[in-house]
Amino acid sequence: ETGVTQSPTHLIKTRGQQVTLRCSSQSGHNTVSWYQQALGQGPQFIFQYYREEENGRGNFPPRFSGLQFPNYSSELNVNALELDDSALYLCASSFGQGFTEAFFGQGTRLTVV
């Protein structure tokens, strides 16, 4: 167990709706990264938050947004959901900027219908 928890574990939403996914980082970590993993593929980097500031972003549209709180937990928000947004959303907790040793949560499985 990594100490990184994500909620909810599963979610079904309708196209056009908005969704918020949550991630609690491991104690002592100040960085959270979010990834989208489509079925059968490797994770795709969405963005990273370091000490409450966005610290890098992948090739995702602005309707994917995030937030990091003073306790370093984080939220991923997706607006105007599309069918292709159906995926496993993973967050990873680490210490410091960049991509050092990271611990992943179990993910949130989002299904858009």
Added chain:
Amino acid sequence: TQLLEQSPQFLSIQEGENLTVYCNSSSVFSSLQWYRQEPGEGPVLLVTVVTGGEVKKLKRLTFQFGDARKDSSLHITAAQPGDTGLYLCAGVRNSGTYKYIFGTGTRLKVLA
């Protein structure tokens, strides 16, 4: 855009066999990580390689970073059913749009 290609995509072998998984790119990475992911779980970090030509061993797993830091390999000796899972490489780039890139993944099944 897929900058990190893994091969093979799927591999099914008998217990006790050896195997090698490759992770290739035309880009240079400052470091590269290997993960294993099991169904319903997040990826678990196995190793980080930083120096070109570096070799790291983790029990029966041997990881190598290419001299030019564009590719890597994972070799498993005497595979066990517990090695079954999705193996992912992930590269860190210091420049360009894509700073942290996961590979396409290799799904390994080891049969008892």
